[in-house]
Amino acid sequence: MEGISLNSFLFVGAILFVSGIVCMATKRNLIGILMGVELVLNGANVNLVAFSRYSSIGIDAKFIALFVIVLAAAEAAVALAIALSFYNNHQTIDVDQADELQG
Amino acid sequence: MTIPQILFYIFALVTCGGAIAVVVSQNVVRMAFWLIVSLGSLSGLFFMAHADFVAGAQLLIYVGGTLVLLVFGVMLTASGAQRQLKMSPADGFLAAGVGTVFLTIIMSTVISVDWDGVSKTLTGEVVSQKIPTGYNKGEEGNTIRRLGLGFLGIRADKDLGAPEDKKISTGYLLPFEIVSIHLLVVLIGASYLARAKRKVAPRTN
Amino acid sequence: MNFESLLNKLIEDTLQLSLPLFSAELVLCGTIVLMLLVRLFNADKFLPAYIVSIIGVGISFAIACCDYSKLSTPGFATGEIFTGLLIFDQFTAFFRIFLLLFLTLVICLTELSGIPDREDGPDFYTLLIGSTIGMLLMISANHLLILFIGIEMTSVPSYVLVGFMKGRKKSSEGSLKYVVYGAGTAGVMLYGISLLVGLLGTANFSEMGANLHQILASQSVEGVALAISNPVVGTLLLGIMMVLVGIAFKLSLFPFHFWCPDAFEGASAEVAGYLSVASKGAAFALLVRFCLSIVGDYSSVDQFSNIYLAIGIGLGVIAVVSATYGNLTAYTQNNIKRLFAYSTIAHAGYMLMAVAALMVIMSADSGADINKAELASRCIQGLLYYLTVYMFMNLGAFAIVAFIRNQIFSEDLEDYKGIGKAFPVLGICMGICIFSLVGLPPFGGFFGKFAIFASLYEASTIHWSMFVVLCLAGLNTVFSLYYYVRILKTMFLEERPEGAPDFQSEPNLWNSGYVVIISAPALLLGIFPGRLSSTVQDIASVLFN
Numbered sequence: 030m031e032g033i034s035l036n037s038f039l040f041v042g043a044i045l046f047v048s049g050i051v052c053m054a055t056k057r058n059l060i061g062i063l064m065g066v067e068l069v070l071n072g073a074n075v076n077l078v079a080f081s082r083y084s085s086i087g088i089d090a091k092f093i094a095l096f097v098i099v100l101a102a103a104e105a106a107v108a109l110a111i112a113l114s115f116y117n118n119h120q121t122i123d124v125d126q127a128d129e130l131q132g
Numbered sequence: 133m134t135i136p137q138i139l140f141y142i143f144a145l146v147t148c149g150g151a152i153a154v155v156v157s158q159n160v161v162r163m164a165f166w167l168i169v170s171l172g173s174l175s176g177l178f179f180m181a182h183a184d185f186v187a188g189a190q191l192l193i194y195v196g197g198t199l200v201l202l203v204f205g206v207m208l209t210a211s212g213a214q215r216q217l218k219m220s221p222a223d224g225f226l227a228a229g230v231g232t233v234f235l236t237i238i239m240s241t242v243i244s245v246d247w248d249g250v251s252k253t254l255t256g257e258v259v260s261q262k263i264p265t266g267y268n269k270g271e272e273g274n275t276i277r278r279l280g281l282g283f284l285g286i287r288a289d290k291d292l293g294a295p296e297d298k299k300i301s302t303g304y305l306l307p308f309e310i311v312s313i314h315l316l317v318v319l320i321g322a323s324y325l326a327r328a329k330r331k332v333a334p335r336t337n
Numbered sequence: 338m339n340f341e342s343l344l345n346k347l348i349e350d351t352l353q354l355s356l357p358l359f360s361a362e363l364v365l366c367g368t369i370v371l372m373l374l375v376r377l378f379n380a381d382k383f384l385p386a387y388i389v390s391i392i393g394v395g396i397s398f399a400i401a402c403c404d405y406s407k408l409s410t411p412g413f414a415t416g417e418i419f420t421g422l423l424i425f426d427q428f429t430a431f432f433r434i435f436l437l438l439f440l441t442l443v444i445c446l447t448e449l450s451g452i453p454d455r456e457d458g459p460d461f462y463t464l465l466i467g468s469t470i471g472m473l474l475m476i477s478a479n480h481l482l483i484l485f486i487g488i489e490m491t492s493v494p495s496y497v498l499v500g501f502m503k504g505r506k507k508s509s510e511g512s513l514k515y516v517v518y519g520a521g522t523a524g525v526m527l528y529g530i531s532l533l534v535g536l537l538g539t540a541n542f543s544e545m546g547a548n549l550h551q552i553l554a555s556q557s558v559e560g561v562a563l564a565i566s567n568p569v570v571g572t573l574l575l576g577i578m579m580v581l582v583g584i585a586f587k588l589s590l591f592p593f594h595f596w597c598p599d600a601f602e603g604a605s606a607e608v609a610g611y612l613s614v615a616s617k618g619a620a621f622a623l624l625v626r627f628c629l630s631i632v633g634d635y636s637s638v639d640q641f642s643n644i645y646l647a648i649g650i651g652l653g654v655i656a657v658v659s660a661t662y663g664n665l666t667a668y669t670q671n672n673i674k675r676l677f678a679y680s681t682i683a684h685a686g687y688m689l690m691a692v693a694a695l696m697v698i699m700s701a702d703s704g705a706d707i708n709k710a711e712l713a714s715r716c717i718q719g720l721l722y723y724l725t726v727y728m729f730m731n732l733g734a735f736a737i738v739a740f741i742r743n744q745i746f747s748e749d750l751e752d753y754k755g756i757g758k759a760f761p762v763l764g765i766c767m768g769i770c771i772f773s774l775v776g777l778p779p780f781g782g783f784f785g786k787f788a789i790f791a792s793l794y795e796a797s798t799i800h801w802s803m804f805v806v807l808c809l810a811g812l813n814t815v816f817s818l819y820y821y822v823r824i825l826k827t828m829f830l831e832e833r834p835e836g837a838p839d840f841q842s843e844p845n846l847w848n849s850g851y852v853v854i855i856s857a858p859a860l861l862l863g864i865f866p867g868r869l870s871s872t873v874q875d876i877a878s879v880l881f882n
Contacts, residue, residue: 045170048154051230061163068170074186088278088289106319116209
């Protein structure tokens, strides 16, 4: 329809997913890592929404996408609370400073 | 090019560009800005895929809620020196390598699949060729009613007109309700952690 | 069907069929709300949170037992509830009892060992129960959405539980690492789910296998095995792999184990004990359900047996690497919680071998002269037996660590010198748990390990790689003996150094009693394995009917 193919959506999803993975792998800041997670989740959501339009799964995929949005919000809230708690103890949220536990 | 195509490419470009800018930025505040740009225009893509309700939720909850929360996190924790993130060249190469590998894998599998063939195998018709009707005219493009009923467990889109003895299709009443318990638990947990610290007597170590 | 009859059908299905079978979970949800109300009206002076939670969990446990006994009454139909989102069968009922019994024991332990204190109690028990509700969803999942929600509901409260002692640096560091890995793997898993959903055109476990066969059949050419270079096969494997990443994170399998030692060291021993058993049990139940759903109808897999074989061998490799890595790294640990963290990684590896054997058996050609259902159900039996014993022996070990911590304020192995003599009951029970963890006869761990090794041997007749797994698993058991025995040696054979701080209190009768009750089953299940093994046999056979 309208000349937009499923693959162009999947491509956007793939770019978001890979950016998110790279972001998680390279950022040293907890908030930066969380942003990577948000990108990955959104990459998956693009796939879900696109499949919902173009493949036989139908509207069920949209339900999953909506639940993902809610769960991501919950996860972000807890992750930020943990970041604040870590910041209170260490005065930083640089994950490289989290080096007391090793071995 | 048709107008939907042009719009799609604009949104897609902004989304992908924003995502890459998040990775490349060396500054947490800038990262947050690019993330908002990227996810905001992603909701435009959702509109293009006829997912109007998901697109609205994306704007309201993701961009309006989750990302604002992240920006708060940046404000509360980033003090001058750490706002700038240094990436060493070695990290940069590693990142580029990881990115290329993942992208190659996805390109050679997901993007190369004949999706029309798959949906033809399963349902006997090519779903993507179905021409959607305009907004508010038929079912297509107007997902809110179907989603709303589905959250209450009624799959009117699948079951209306089906034979009487058919089992009812999967509705989403249970997750809709159980997520509220999850949110309650998360709320309690997050508020516990963020609450002012009481003096804790040293126990171990 | 018109709208009215649709509505009536839904109401009938929800109220009469689904909710009664879901009442154990509902009671837990009610307990959470009740604890909030109690605190809201300042009634927690007379009604401490642990009493509310233990009553709630106790009721829920009783309901779960009733549900289980209902299953054996003739004419009781098991199957999908909530319009196909969940499944209720013997397997669900078994794990429900397992988790709720375990939750009850953990709540008793936290009350005895004094973590959390009065003020934090409601928060702690809310998180504990909230995370258990997630596990209960995991074990009865019949839909990819429930799989994701279950894992999220389990993980997110447990991030907070690890960081519960928020004044301590180690605690917040442990939870930071946990949340980073957890959120990352959840994202990857969701991407995998999106691929599977798109490819299979369904998210229901009961339909996934059939659709998968249909798609693969349309791709395959007569007489040629499906290659991974086929994009459909590639996408499928990518999706399955990514979902398994999410589950492997919950199981702390190599290479997704990094959070485990840090989170365990940062968390209190009670929380570490809870995470080590409960989330593993639930994740194994989920893994088994997911694997069986992608296999689908196991009598017709000939055409694409190589795909299932590849998954089975992949799981086998991960299992061996996890077990070896866990056992070897545990050697050098000085912190006892860290040591047990590596030991749980190794045990997750052993248990995963049962699932690997299951997948290899499922991939066998129908021409081979084997009874697939029989062999496969034996793998599940081994897994269930092992998990049951593991619950007691691992919780016992962590409970002893918690009680000793209350005496000497330390969790370093160095400081454990001579503890066995000062607290003989704790010491002896630690011995029982440890011998059971090693898997020596006549302790319970032996029969679990033996059953899993036996199913590996049977799988090795289908593919030789399982024999390699079996040999390495045997070697691992020998490795593990050394570091486990080192704990006992420190506790019993070494003298308590001069000038060591005094113990905080006399040996407490309640603590000793609790530890005896927990560790006795680890021994008894080894001496009298009959009852449990016949139970798990019934349960496992249901999955393959």
